Amino acid sequence: MTGRGKRERPPDEQPATPASDDDLIWGVNPVREALVQQAATISELFIQRGKGGARLQEIIEGARERGIAVRFVEPDRMRVARTCRHQGVVARLSAARLLSFDGLLDRIAEDRSSPPRLLALDSIQDPRNLGSILRSALAAGFQYVILTRDRSVPVTGTVACTSAGAVAHLSLCQVINLSDALNRVKERGFWVYGAVVEPGAASIYTADFSGPVCLVIGSEGKGLRPLVRSQCDVVVTIPMRAAFNSLNASVAAAIIMFEISRRTG
Numbered sequence: 001m002t003g004r005g006k007r008e009r010p011p012d013e014q015p016a017t018p019a020s021d022d023d024l025i026w027g028v029n030p031v032r033e034a035l036v037q038q039a040a041t042i043s044e045l046f047i048q049r050g051k052g053g054a055r056l057q058e059i060i061e062g063a064r065e066r067g068i069a070v071r072f073v074e075p076d077r078m079r080v081a082r083t084c085r086h087q088g089v090v091a092r093l094s095a096a097r098l099l100s101f102d103g104l105l106d107r108i109a110e111d112r113s114s115p116p117r118l119l120a121l122d123s124i125q126d127p128r129n130l131g132s133i134l135r136s137a138l139a140a141g142f143q144y145v146i147l148t149r150d151r152s153v154p155v156t157g158t159v160a161c162t163s164a165g166a167v168a169h170l171s172l173c174q175v176i177n178l179s180d181a182l183n184r185v186k187e188r189g190f191w192v193y194g195a196v197v198e199p200g201a202a203s204i205y206t207a208d209f210s211g212p213v214c215l216v217i218g219s220e221g222k223g224l225r226p227l228v229r230s231q232c233d234v235v236v237t238i239p240m241r242a243a244f245n246s247l248n249a250s251v252a253a254a255i256i257m258f259e260i261s262r263r264t265g
Helices: 028-037 054-065 101-110 127-140 157-162 178-187 226-230 249-264
Strands: 024-026 042-048 069-073 089-093 117-121 144-148 171-175 191-195 213-217 234-237
Touching (some): 024 028, 028 042, 028 054, 054 069, 101 171, 101 178, 117 178, 127 157, 178 191, 178 213, 178 226, 191 249, 213 249
Parallel strands (some): 042 069, 117 144, 117 213, 144 171
Antiparallel strands (some): 042 089
């Protein structure tokens, strides 16, 4: 990847989204087997608080070694029916195969399209919003997507359905620390643009989107978190005529991505 040029830079936790049975597997043996055979499809693990034992600890350690989020929850938060014999462990499956962050960077480095476009989503919590954003991303040429592991909805069947199959054609990864990930993205030659709703931000219709672009979209309610925003080279906004200061996250993401696509070809 080439350097970033000489342009000057301008000076919580929500309840988890319920999953369908198709998104979940449970029990010590099924979850352990999934960790061995299909770890890339597991988005998070739920462990019943107070449960222990060697086999459960082996699963916890295996998940952590593979970068899978492990959540310790009360018995009534295990995402399955109370009558289900889950043995203290439930795994949520992703509807798409997820790359490691290094794997995503390697895939970008091998891409000969010019310039590559990367989308980073900071704590998107509504599955239909996420699905709509991914559908627009594919249509606008944003082939690569970074998702946050915590405070975000996983790539469930609902997300895949809403995306109209786009998840199968995108390169997706989840990261624990988006701020660090964006810093590494900049080292690969990308300029990072954060979408905000602020009068002082650059208009998307005049901002310079030349070169490798990474667009960061914040959560539906709070927008970009401070540490994530601090990694943005430029913050951009959608000018609005009406006295209305916010758009749905998926609508805003689509408008900005298609404007970048229109301007850069």
